[in-house]
Amino acid sequence: MTDGAKHALITGIGGQDGIYLARLLLSNGYTVAGIARHTDEIDRRLVPEKVELVAADVADRARMRELIAERQPDEIYNLASDSFGPRSWDDPLAVGETMALATVNILETIRTATPDTRFFQASSSEMFGAPAERPQRETTPLQPRTPYAAAKTYAHAMVGAYRSRFGVFCCSGILYNHESPLRRAEFVTRKITSSAAAISLGLATELRLGNLDVRRDWGFAGDYVRAMWLMLQQEKPDDYVLSAGQTHSVRDLCDIAFGEVGLDYREFVRYDDRFARPDDVEPFGDSSRAGALLGWRPSVSFRRLIQAMVAADIERLRGNEMAAIEVALKLQDETADHAAAGPQGGMIDHA
């Protein structure tokens, strides 16, 4: 860009990560463009007017090539994906197109048309499958078991290949579960916080869940987007595990969420086979490399995250959508003080 401001392009602008990242980049002085399939569905209360919206399908290779070549962005953040893993068996080919091949298309465009563009790829802890070691690191073997995880693994491998073969500045963040009040309700965090809110308001009477004892490594999305940005500000491109480094069970989650509204989850939660996953996994990440090299550490605790999610759901159910949005955005402000934080300390697993 001529005025000296850095220009960033974000795919998947409408998701929680796209929203938090766009806000972070704007506050860092960037001009930001966001790509979405249906720009009319983007909520402008979440994605500020300053963010230019571009309607495009990331699987449309010619359109994406043209868009990137024309704009010559300083940074591209590739966040577009259908992130709900279990559904990826519904259309494995589409998953491959939008998550695997679309990523290579961007890398190939950078190599041939915009070699100075830096690239961030949202990789996933699901690439580890049933993890070969615990905790997982950047070196842990990838053994994907779903179309979603396999597509992410292919894209991840190609990021490494373009880096070593062509010297493209491209990085993957291996992201563990990261949540926020903007999370969609099919994920277990929002499912539980919205149910606890609904039950407390007399709008529901029970909550049906699968395995309560499975443990996950959950963090706040606003912390993870800060790491994405940090990765592209380094001297050298590399891949990093980004995780909270603490696990909690679904039961802990219920306990905190219902506790927030003064209820005992045991009175309302029922087991339902439909939500149980026979091949469930318990990812647990070691992000100490990101701590040491990027100075990154998560700042919002699990309890604080769940509290905010319940508070936002209560506002939503009362019809105060604006107040719910405020809760979601304020939570990101709590991470700001940590932007210049020093190296991360130890790691705690409560499992």
Ligand code: GDP
């Ligand atoms: P993801 O599977 O990591 O993408 O995230 P989810 O939020 O969908 O699931 C997190 C964990 O919660 C998994 O281990 C699920 O087996 C467990 N879980 C237990 N009950 C439910 C439920 O009713 N819905 C979902 N989505 N997950 C559940």
